[in-house]
Amino acid sequence: MEIRPGIHRLELPLEGGPPGGVNCYLIRGTDGYLLLDTGWNTPDTFDALSRQVEESGASLKQIRQIVVTHIHPDHFGLAGRLRELSGARIVVHKNDAACIRSRYVEIDGLLDKIARMLKENGVPEDEVPGLRTASLAFVKLVLPAEPDELLSGGEKLSTGVFEFEVLWTPGHSAGQICLYERSQKLLLSGDHVMPLTTAHVGLHPESGPDPLGDYLKSLELLRHLEAELVLPAHEHVFTDLSRRIDEIVAHHRKRDRAIIGVLRGGPRTAFQVAQRIPWMLDSSPDGTGWSSLNSLDRRLAVMEAMAHLEAMRIRGIVRRRTPSGMILYRLASGNGSQTPGNPN
Numbered sequence: 001m002e003i004r005p006g007i008h009r010l011e012l013p014l015e016g017g018p019p020g021g022v023n024c025y026l027i028r029g030t031d032g033y034l035l036l037d038t039g040w041n042t043p044d045t046f047d048a049l050s051r052q053v054e055e056s057g058a059s060l061k062q063i064r065q066i067v068v069t070h071i072h073p074d075h076f077g078l079a080g081r082l083r084e085l086s087g088a089r090i091v092v093h094k095n096d097a098a099c100i101r102s103r104y105v106e107i108d109g110l111l112d113k114i115a116r117m118l119k120e121n122g123v124p125e126d127e128v129p130g131l132r133t134a135s136l137a138f139v140k141l142v143l144p145a146e147p148d149e150l151l152s153g154g155e156k157l158s159t160g161v162f163e164f165e166v167l168w169t170p171g172h173s174a175g176q177i178c179l180y181e182r183s184q185k186l187l188l189s190g191d192h193v194m195p196l197t198t199a200h201v202g203l204h205p206e207s208g209p210d211p212l213g214d215y216l217k218s219l220e221l222l223r224h225l226e227a228e229l230v231l232p233a234h235e236h237v238f239t240d241l242s243r244r245i246d247e248i249v250a251h252h253r254k255r256d257r258a259i260i261g262v263l264r265g266g267p268r269t270a271f272q273v274a275q276r277i278p279w280m281l282d283s284s285p286d287g288t289g290w291s292s293l294n295s296l297d298r299r300l301a302v303m304e305a306m307a308h309l310e311a312m313r314i315r316g317i318v319r320r321r322t323p324s325g326m327i328l329y330r331l332a333s334g335n336g337s338q339t340p341g342n343p344n
């Protein structure tokens with residue numbers, strides 16, 4: 001689908017992944033093309049990519065730059081294979097580039113850190129091994145590739161036809177970027193802002209200490225952009241960016257309130273909190289309980305609860321102590337009846 005002359009949206013299927021697959025964007029330049037995100041490394045996704053590139057009048061060999069919004073498998077998986085075919089340069093934010101080896105090459109060290117973190121946050125001993133390895137199937141969907149160029153944010157990426165400003169928007173991933181085309185009033189928003197679902201933001205060994213705080217700050221960065229159209233990496237193209245930002249902020253405040261409700265019952269681990277609040281799944285967008293989450297969703301849920309608890313600790317709403325190696329959160333005194341971020 002041609003969004004604007006010279007900007008094609010490629011809709012790639014992800015078997016076993018998000019239901020609508022992933023959107024990659026093929027962008028014309030004066031000498032070849034820029035491809036934003038790649039899909040993951042399976043034959044089906046690769047075939048769909050090749051076919052759609054050809055249908056849009058280009059060929060894989062003409063790709064000059066492969067820009068990756070972040071290194072999750074659905075965005076980065078095929079980058080190495082496409083570079084082999086085209087000779088294109090792979091461009092990634094430096095914070096995500098720093099995680100390629102630990103996530104996709106020598107993964108045991110990271111899995112051990114994740115297991116330790118989960119245990120400290122109350123995940124029972126017998127559940128830890130299942131949660132530790134819950135993402136292994138996705139590791140195989142990436143052909144690990146060293147980037148050719150690292151970004152910090154603030155750069156301009158030009159194709160000769162379009163000029164994109166690189167916006168560093170950490171939170172969903174420490175090196176997540178968005179691209180903004182000022183003259184076209186287009187924002188390519190990656191997983192940072194999507195029209196229907198909210199991006200996973202979890203505390204992770206590689207996330208930094210306050211990923212949710214980072215995420216909400218990154219959202220505010222975008223609020224005043226003049227964007228007529230937002231091109232996300234999943235779901236549909238949309239307008240009214242600031243309204244969507246409001247909805248996402250409201251979602252996180254609601255989750256804060258749910259967590260505070262749980263902590264009113266006394267000190268809890270992040271695991272206990274995660275078991276007691278509703279979670280949204282693609283299959284049940286209205287919210288579901290802990291018992292219907294699979295291992296990966298449970299791991300993401302605990303990490304998301306951890307991110308909320310740490311963000312509230314930094315804001316002084318909750319306190320943390322670690323008796324006998326287990327992290328317990330409780331409401332800070334005086335905060336028992338306050339709801340954070342209540343607009344009234």
Ligand SMILES: [Zn+2]
Pocket residue numbers: 070072172191
């Ligand atoms: Zn992602």
Ligand SMILES: [Zn+2]
Pocket residue numbers: 022072074075191233234
């Ligand atoms: Zn994604």
